Amino acid sequence: MLQRMVKVQVIGPAKDLHRIVDTLYTAGTIHLEDYSKEISVGDAILNKIEVGESDTLSGLISKIEGIQLIFPKTPSDTGKQKELMQSLRAEGHEAILNRASDALSNLEVKTKTLITRKSDLEFTIANLTRYQGVIEKILPIESQIPALERFEITIILIEREFEHALPVIRDALMDITNNQCELISAAVDEKSIATVAIFSRKYSEQVHSFIYTQNVNELRLPAQYMGRPLAEVLRLNAEKKKEAMLEARSIDEELTEISSAWHDELTVLRQLLADRFEELKEYNKFARTDYTFIVLGWIPKKYLPRTRELLQKEYGEAVIINELLETPDSMDEAPTFYDSHEFIKPFEYLVRLITSPKYNEVDPAPLLAIFFPIFFGLIVGDIGYGLVILSFALIMKKKFPEIDWLKPLMNLMIIAAFPTIIFGYIFGEFFGDFGEQMGWLHPMEIMGVTWHRIDAMVPMLVLAIAIGFFHVLLGLFIGIVNQRTKMQCTKYLCECRKHICEKVGMIVVIISILILLGAATQILPGVVLYPGILMMVIALALIIYGGGFIASLEVISMVGNILSYARIMAIGTASVILALVANELGGTMEVALVGVLVASIIHLLNIGLKMFIGSLHSFRLHIVEFSPKFMEGGGKIYKPFGRRDQR
Template identity: 25%
Template sequence: MSIEKMVLLKVVGSTEDMNPIIKELILNENVHLNLNVENSNAYANYYVIHQYESDILGSTSLGLENSWDDEVKHLDGMGIVENLAKGMGVKLTVDKNILSENYKIKDVYNELMNIESSLGVKVKEINDKREIIKELQAFRLRVDSIGDKTLELNKLSDLNCFEYEIGMLSKENKWRLKKNYENLSAIVMRIGIINASDEDMYMIMYPKQFKGETDNLLKSLNWNRLERPEGITGTPLEMIGQIDERLNKLNNEIDSLTAAIEAEKKTNSNSINRLYNILNLEERINEVTEKAEIGNNIFAVDVWVQESELENVKKDISKVSKKYMLTQKTAEELGTQVVPPTKLKNNIFAKPFETIVKMYSLPAYNELDPTPFLAVTFCLAFGIMFGDIGQGLVYFLLGLALKKKIGDFAGIVMRLGATSIVFGFVYGSFFGLEKHELPWLPSLIQGGPLSPDNIPMILVAGIVYGLFALTVSYIYGIVNSMINKNIEEGIFGKNGIFGYMFFMSFVLTIIALTGIINVPVSAPLIVLLISIVAIVMKEPLANLVMGHKPLFHESPGAYFTESIFEAIETILAALSNTVSFVRVGAFALNHAGLFMAFLVMSEMVENIFAKILILVIGNILILTLEGVIVFIQGLRLQYYEMFSKYFKGEGVEFKPLKLTR
């Protein structure tokens, strides 16, 4: 439940071992190539390698035994392999076991060229025919959408004074065209609706003398002209028949070619996959080589390694080379000039919620990971707002069923569903039905959420949840500021200690003024005023505490103008925070009230099947429409009310070198 500790490892070695070392770094899959080399001062301070420095920085020549030869540089090896695999129906998979063998890139290319010369012509023919089939099928779909299949397009081509075009327009551009009707010297007719497409088919007819201006207007509307394949003529119905004939012929030809290469496919499929993995690895090696510092006899490359994987990386390098030197420094030793990558490390419960954090941004290396806190507060908010045993069970089972398809998001849905079930037992709600409809239903509160006795309690529960969530948010923000030694924001800022004091005194002042709890208004009001003054004076106060001079880094007038606006923003934010968390309880009441509306409608009909149908439709609407709204509300609370207190999100993602193609 933290951010992985990183170590910056400088690998210095002989150029003759460069490719084997980089190969091991890639296959390890726990090494992030450092691209922050622009900040050379930071590295010069810590990585002074005396006997290598002049060679690394003073020369650019390179002689590598396994690098790309001039005669194969121009060849697109991966493209050839992928075309062969596509034509032969071979599924390409990354297999690191294949890469344990030794090879020479020239031998690899010779093998590839032999396979390509043996099968390439047939495979190319198959791929070309498949592309033609794809184009014909797209054309057929568009022609088939034309309503009048007997439209004689050939006769239209014989007109002396008019020309026509058939093509596609998106719905958005259709409205733009309507607005320009008065500037268009043409007739526009929609002649077909294309299924599962944003575009419809149109015919445009115009006088020949207006061809230029019509073309310009259509170009501005992204007019997608329907291009007829060569030899396809007649009415739409006749064209469809001609296309089907061609498609059958092409498919038969592909079947014949496929049968011809089937025997060789069995022999070459493993070789193609092997070549794919080797060339994939070689591409990655060359990408790293381009980023390395290279001298006459040595190379140097900087990589970030997880502290927990450091010994494994060292062991992998030692297996392939004896002529190397490693120097390591932690992120803390390097200081703020260097930006380490961020890799989140969370337990099984919080792990899926990393997706929501990354949607916003990635925490910096020296920030607290917000994922565990987000996981707990998001689930609590969703449970309070959408507590129902049956509906929560639907979400849980849906997430379970889609786990392999949508990954982390399915995990989020499962956890939100489980929380909904828990709060369903609190409210005593099963698919919207409560204890008075289902007496056997367990419930911690009596009378359901909409009972007059329970409404204030649920609203207060939302506020208490909000106070808890915001308190932890302020603590996160203060800790993050202290980690970065930012006294000004950590103590005196609007999200620091005085910011939290202001927020709590603001809440207590409202409680005192409204008489909800009998407390004197003077104490919180005094703390509130002291806090707002501290926030306004944060820069001079912080400079005073740290002994920095001058107290103001700009003119006092400009500073106080800016600070007063910030104080107003702080007051508005405190009000917004309070109202936002009142909504949590309000959504819980809304959830119960929405189903009550469907329950009342079901009681107005006598037919039992109609009653069940109304209740089922009600639950479907609640699960879809209201479920999405509650999810968005939970997301809004995280992003706007909580993250703004503590999360800057300036992290660089840890992207390990690996075979990814």
């Protein structure tokens, strides 16, 4: 339900600015407006407020985040965190800043040293692993490498796709070394080849320089490996790798130890500092004189006494909340705050996915809460499917309570499952025609029609379009109400009058089309034909007056909107047919168990499909066909100035 908002000015002594703003932040009720916009350049009385603490805070937050990023994952002790948060909040911002600085001076150097050493070790391990792989591959060709003094060995790694470059390198090395060079190759893996180059030491500089300039990947073994047999190099390499891994593990253990000691405190400090940072960010919206400060904002009427009481208790008469005069023009800028019933909240979530209504507009969420389940029920309309959807939504809600977006969607499915079951009973469907075949239920006969969705395809179509007529007309009526409210704002007066004329014209057109159709099909007496035509002419005149000639073309789109509701019948029919296919196919299997399995799989597929398509199309009918008739959207959502966990 839409909450009434009050525009307020909070005025207090400048010397207590931080404390008072802190109280407002703790209260978490005021939606701030930017008062600094009203300060003109060179204003002698009002000034903006600059806060230097923000830079310190953002520095501390980044450092804490950096340290926490280094730490291994540590489980949080929520009880301890809660306790710590309460005690730190009670101590005040100065104490929080000091504590954060102390924690950082304790941890910063230690963690930096550890992580630098760990990075070095990781680099070493990666290199040693690489040497090991290559040496293992060239070990079998060691016997081919001549053990000559004054000769040097280097290993070149070449990707297989550049294998053709090897002869070129060989020729170049031969030229450089005056034919005192030998190249032996062995495959390292699927992608690369290791080539051992043996050459006279006196050409060492030229050879390495050539390899470097040609951008060839040279594997340079550490100096202590030089001149040793490859088997010994391999052993040394393995030993070094083991040592490095042990050291890396001990660093990890040390980090885990530090993390478990500091994780909760750092998390709490980061949150408190972030809260303070958020609070300070809003200071540039305030204005001050030499002795006072002014905060401008909106408070929901029901929270106003609470906020007033809180300030009164803390600061007595020193701080006043000044209620500004409520005018249609000022209320046009009010933020929208819907404090809806739990039942409506999931629908509110859906509406907000697209846009938010303005303060003066009728909230579409309760209307969505009425029509969405009905449309969904008419589309899916099956007792079995309804029960499966209900169970699925309940399980998902219980299994994944931490996923924010899942909860409203599953609540939506829970609500929509009930009309699905009810319409399933009316249509006589339990997993398609399974219930009917078993003799458990039959389609109901209402108004002379047996509501079997395949037999009664035409009545279903008529029903869907009738719902469309009603829904679109309702949208237009609400549109008139919205325009009448908006009209109170003088700047919109003329525009709103025209909109009202256009909407009335649209309603009359729809009714006149109904009358003319009734007269043409002889459902209504022929005498109503002329009043129908007259109504149509008047309606078109109203539409053209309201929205110009182009608006008269909207009549066609309006008819299209109404016909669009035929999707309720069409998607519903597709759902039934797929359910029948499942039962038929399952029935043709010779082994009963296989038949049940086949039918179950197709039914599950159908349920999944219908959950998605049913929701999407029910929502779409609201967003495309219904809401634009009355909602402009683009409203400013009420965002109270307060801690995130309080919002």
